[in-house]
Amino acid sequence: MPKELQLLQATPGGCCTPITEEPLAAGDATELSRRFKALGDPVRLRLLSRIASAEDEICVCDLTGGDFEVSAPTISHHLKVLREAGLITGERRGTWVYYRPVRGELDRLSALLGGQWSA
Amino acid sequence: MPKELQLLQATPGGCCTPITEEPLAAGDATELSRRFKALGDPVRLRLLSRIASAEDEICVCDLTGGDFEVSAPTISHHLKVLREAGLITGERRGTWVYYRPVRGELDRLSALLGGQWSA
DNA sequence: CCCCTATGTTGACAGGCATCGAATCAGGAT
DNA sequence: ATCCTGATTCGATGCCTGTCAACATAGGGG
Numbered sequence: 098m099p100k101e102l103q104l105l106q107a108t109p110g111g112c113c114t115p116i117t118e119e120p121l122a123a124g125d126a127t128e129l130s131r132r133f134k135a136l137g138d139p140v141r142l143r144l145l146s147r148i149a150s151a152e153d154e155i156c157v158c159d160l161t162g163g164d165f166e167v168s169a170p171t172i173s174h175h176l177k178v179l180r181e182a183g184l185i186t187g188e189r190r191g192t193w194v195y196y197r198p199v200r201g202e203l204d205r206l207s208a209l210l211g212g213q214w215s216a
Numbered sequence: 217m218p219k220e221l222q223l224l225q226a227t228p229g230g231c232c233t234p235i236t237e238e239p240l241a242a243g244d245a246t247e248l249s250r251r252f253k254a255l256g257d258p259v260r261l262r263l264l265s266r267i268a269s270a271e272d273e274i275c276v277c278d279l280t281g282g283d284f285e286v287s288a289p290t291i292s293h294h295l296k297v298l299r300e301a302g303l304i305t306g307e308r309r310g311t312w313v314y315y316r317p318v319r320g321e322l323d324r325l326s327a328l329l330g331g332q333w334s335a
Numbered sequence: 336c337c338c339c340t341a342t343g344t345t346g347a348c349a350g351g352c353a354t355c356g357a358a359t360c361a362g363g364a365t
Numbered sequence: 366a367t368c369c370t371g372a373t374t375c376g377a378t379g380c381c382t383g384t385c386a387a388c389a390t391a392g393g394g395g
Contacts, residue, residue, distance in 0.1 A: 121261055192362055277341075289386080337394105346385105349382100
């Protein structure tokens with residue numbers, strides 16, 4: 098396990114500087130690639146878009162309802178990946194579980210990809 | 217090969233609407249997840265940041281120069297993945313090959329993740 | 336022409352990942 | 366307590382991918 102490799106030269110403060118302006122440090126790249134990897138699956142992307150476009154939060158029961166052609170355990174697995182990537186948070190209230198996006202993380206990734214919006 | 221699955225309900229025009237506003241269609245998700253998957257590797261993220269932060273273009277010989285602890289064929293492989301994802305373009309001029317980022321694609325992905333910048 | 340350096344490709348191997356069915360856990364209702 | 370339903374976890378399986386050594390290709394210089 099090359100775990101200590103992740104410690105080398107991680108940018109202390111931000112790691113939010115757009116990649117169009119400054120090369121990424123090795124530590125930051127490991128950290129950020131984990132998030133992008135979570136977006137690298139069509140089912141997860143659709144799940145995230147459903148969650149992110151919800152007014153406030155969304156019930157899992159609205160996600161497992163046949164819109165995706167995968168089984169419920171698979172959806173649960175993908176939600177876990179998104180959760181561990183810090184892109185969404187889940188909370189159980191009574192029978193159902195509700196998910197909501199972590200908009201700060203999404204904005205951070207968005208900023209990293211440039212987005213000068215002025216071109 | 218479920219190739220024809222990618223054809224179902226792809227948004228005709230853009231597929232650039234932020235996921236915070238509208239759920240992703242299945243076809244668009246397949247298309248976009250391929251790009252995010254290309255970002256889901258630390259080596260590729262660092263390569264892309266080096267390329268994107270270059271003034272105009274960058275020589276491969278500046279990338280294979282020991283900064284990464286992987287072999288040259290591996291770097292070549294990662295560059296190919298980024299190329300096929302449409303995030304960079306490469307051109308051979310004489311002995312060396314030069315790469316440059318496709319900023320439009322990076323902006324598109326950035327826009328997709330929200331980035332209202334007004335929060 | 337033949338060698339030499341710089342890139343990219345191929346084949347192979349190891350580890351990771353998406354997916355599912357079955358089992359498990361959490362809560363509400365009977 | 367007992368059952369039922371919704372959600373997650375577990376174990377297994379097959380595909381995908383990162384990596385390297387070896388080979389192939391491109392182009393410049395002797």
